[in-house]
């Protein structure tokens with residue numbers, strides 16, 4: 001299957017559609033193409049069903065008559081959605097493709113699709129503790145002279161161009177350690193929620209969501225131990241406290257980070273949609289200055305429901321910064337112009353798709369690329385950041401487009417700090433326009449270059 005993504009041309013149309021409050025047409029052809037890829041997995045007993053506006057009652061009757069049970073209402077008319085999105089459970093023995101076919105034939109159903117299984121886009125390597133190795137933070141003034149391909153955040157920081165503590169980002173991932181000494185100060189605390197009183201004080205549908213929410217386990221604990229290492233690692237690159245004599249420095253060292261945990265080992269499209277919408281709702285409900293979400297994950301095929309959620313974030317001026325992906329399981333990088341990687345390959349105008357660069361300036365061997373479907377490269381090999389350990393808190397070096405992505409999310413927060421009131425489109429343009437041309441990325445991404453925050 002071939003998809004030609006021309007994001008710059010699509011941007012205006014998508015933005016217009018969002019402004020008018022319309023949703024994109026479902027694309028069953030893309031879902032069906034994904035279903036032909038045997039490497040993509042989905043939950044065998046579930047289907048996501050998007051109703052048409054005003055058709056709740058009819059659609060509900062149709063589900064009942066097909067023996068399908070609603071397991072969860074992801075978007076409900078009672079909570080203001082113009083059309084409902086349901087996760088339905090299939091009767092024993094019924095195949096997902098069978099149920100999808102029946103549902104698609106029903107006039108009250110806008111689309112039906114699999115609940116894809118998603119995972120992080122990282123591969124850990126052996127941890128060690130040393131300084132001068134935070135190459136992604138530096139650029140041409142790196143203490144290690146051969147490592148000049150970093151984000152230039154250190155140069156920006158030393159020149160006094162720093163984050164100002166007014167910006168928030170969402171981390172859609174595993175959980176984020178909320179007691180790590182290097183990031184604790186930047187873990188968001190919901191000021192509209194009284195902790196542990198058993199009441200949903202801010203009325204967002206989540207009781208006692210103090211640091212965010214855990215959509216994997218449907219509970220308020222966004223940090224559940226050493227299995228939340230990937231999310232914690234991402235958080236350090238974005239927002240570890242700089243100049244505190246401890247560990248590492250994040251790109252935006254006083255950003256506030258909201259945890260929308262939906263992965264633990266793996267996750268699903270269903271949980272990802274809830275996580276994306278949670279952040280969008282927080283921004284609109286409380287007028288929070290949330291500028292981006294970090295999405296260092298992928299897998300699964302095309303999901304119209306997830307793309308719709310990403311577009312809702314875009315309409316709320318939230319960038320969706322996404323890992324370009326690490327090729328397939330044997331580590332072979334993919335040209336995502338030819339074979340899409342979701343969510344980074346969705347055509348939503350608020351997406352920035354990020355490839356991974358090694359400290360030598362070479363594209364990481366595992367990193368996907370795409371002249372039109374990937375936007376920019378950022379440091380993603382040998383990246384030191386925060387992790388939970390068996391005995392508390394520590395640091396580890398990980399590889400992946402997962403690690404490249406938070407450099408760009410941190411950059412978005414830094415730009416928003418230095419240019420208050422910027423729209424998502426302006427922040428995206430600034431990040432892409434300041435990329436440094438890099439030989440290994442020529443013709444392999446929209447900018448042909450790497451992240452550079454020193455010009456912000």
Ligand SMILES: [Ca+2]
Pocket residue numbers: 193200201202203204205206207208209
């Ligand atoms: Ca709440």
Ligand SMILES: [Ca+2]
Pocket residue numbers: 193194195196197198199200201207208209
């Ligand atoms: Ca409460």
Ligand SMILES: [Ca+2]
Pocket residue numbers: 214217219220221222223224
């Ligand atoms: Ca939990």
Ligand SMILES: [Ca+2]
Pocket residue numbers: 182240241242243244245246247248249
């Ligand atoms: Ca630090």
